[in-house]
Amino acid sequence: MKRISSDMPATDVQYRLRRQEEGRANIESKIASNTRIKELRDDPLAAAHSTRYDSYITRLKRYEQNTKFAMEHFDFQDSYFKEFNDILQRIRVLAVTGANGVYTKDESRYMAIEVNELLKELVDIANRSGPDAKQLFAGDKAFTEPFRLIEGTVEGGGETLVIGVEYRGAGASRRTEISDGSYITMDIGGGEAFWAEKMNVISRFDANNYRVTQDSAFFVDGAEIQLTAGDTLHTIVAKINDSPAPVKAYVDPETRGLALIGTDAHLIRMEDRQDSRVLQDLGVIRSSNDPYAPNWHETALVSGGSAFDMVIRLRDSLYRHDSEFTGSQGLGGVDLALSNLAARRTLEGSRRERAEMTWMRLNEEINNVTVSFAREHDLDFASAATELAMMDFAHRAALQMAAKVIPATLLDFIR
Numbered sequence: 001m002k003r004i005s006s007d008m009p010a011t012d013v014q015y016r017l018r019r020q021e022e023g024r025a026n027i028e029s030k031i032a033s034n035t036r037i038k039e040l041r042d043d044p045l046a047a048a049h050s051t052r053y054d055s056y057i058t059r060l061k062r063y064e065q066n067t068k069f070a071m072e073h074f075d076f077q078d079s080y081f082k083e084f085n086d087i088l089q090r091i092r093v094l095a096v097t098g099a100n101g102v103y104t105k106d107e108s109r110y111m112a113i114e115v116n117e118l119l120k121e122l123v124d125i126a127n128r129s130g131p132d133a134k135q136l137f138a139g140d141k142a143f144t145e146p147f148r149l150i151e152g153t154v155e156g157g158g159e160t161l162v163i164g165v166e167y168r169g170a171g172a173s174r175r176t177e178i179s180d181g182s183y184i185t186m187d188i189g190g191g192e193a194f195w196a197e198k199m200n201v202i203s204r205f206d207a208n209n210y211r212v213t214q215d216s217a218f219f220v221d222g223a224e225i226q227l228t229a230g231d232t233l234h235t236i237v238a239k240i241n242d243s244p245a246p247v248k249a250y251v252d253p254e255t256r257g258l259a260l261i262g263t264d265a266h267l268i269r270m271e272d273r274q275d276s277r278v279l280q281d282l283g284v285i286r287s288s289n290d291p292y293a294p295n296w297h298e299t300a301l302v303s304g305g306s307a308f309d310m311v312i313r314l315r316d317s318l319y320r321h322d323s324e325f326t327g328s329q330g331l332g333g334v335d336l337a338l339s340n341l342a343a344r345r346t347l348e349g350s351r352r353e354r355a356e357m358t359w360m361r362l363n364e365e366i367n368n369v370t371v372s373f374a375r376e377h378d379l380d381f382a383s384a385a386t387e388l389a390m391m392d393f394a395h396r397a398a399l400q401m402a403a404k405v406i407p408a409t410l411l412d413f414i415r
Helices: 008-033 044-098 105-126 233-242 307-320 323-377 381-405 410-414
Strands: 147-153 160-167 175-179 182-185 200-202 216-220 223-227 247-251 258-262 270-272 301-303
Touching: 044 105, 044 175, 044 307, 044 323, 105 147, 105 160, 105 307, 160 307, 175 323, 182 323, 223 233, 233 247, 233 258, 307 323
Parallel strands: none
Antiparallel strands: 147 160, 175 182, 200 258, 200 301, 216 223, 216 270, 247 258
16 A cells, blocks of 8 residues: 655655656757767667768778778879870880981981980989879889889990889789778779880790699789699690780790780789799799799790880980981880870779769769658757657646645754
């Protein structure tokens, strides 16, 4: 049985008033935070949905930032490609001019001097860094200067000139995620962008009876070629051809050694895995310890030059005043470099287009998911304001009624 006491009405009224005040405070808190889910028990299902939407929006915004960075990176990279192309075009004009036999030897030498200076500018462009201080064309060796000048003397030059340009970078491997499980390649390595001829590498080691002694592997243009004990040269050739590496392997009929040719103009990169020496045994490379691999074996036949090699070849023919060579191999080499650069710019442009399309899609998707998140999470201000006004009116009415039903007396103040 409930006990009746003189202060029971006052206690009940105060309890009900506190409940009303708690409800008002809860509504005011939701209005202040613009959410209708202050605690999970307010709406468990909506809370679960809003949590997933919020997580998804966070990922989408990260992908949006990645695609925006990729677009800016491609624009920055293309500006240097354009400079490189413009200089090559100027060199081509000099090649066409030098191929005309009407110029004197001194005039041909003046053209060679200009080509030599333009060559230095080409190397400078290829060694440029991006806003993040990373080399743009060094591949995954982002803090290594990709191209190194080799100086010497040239017939007719009369001074120390650039006689070679060595690539010290690696293949492009930097990627950024633009959607769940989907990546876009950010860079084009200098061994791809600034090349001219298809490379051909032929080992002079007779490997007709060669057998792999233990399970091992080597890398061709970044693609890992897995080998098992007992594999023959023909098996190795087949595995290279089945890999995604942009090369084709074959057994050279003359040397009976391993031979490779690039499917497009690029520097073929080959190295043994740390626990392997197959390429060394086949006479393709000297060692895999050189940080600037590939380190071709001294007996291997290697052909296929870079854009810089083509410019050097042209310059030397101008110094020799060999207009026939200038108009044939000299001009042809520059055209090959221009053709490869155009192909690489096309590839880069397609990647940028993909990044832009993805960025536009992400923006639209973010808006759509934000609407769904707001439906589950955000507060309806009109309903909340109406509910707060009703609760406020009810609270004032309760206070007025309590004041009439339970009037204060002197005893209330002295007990």
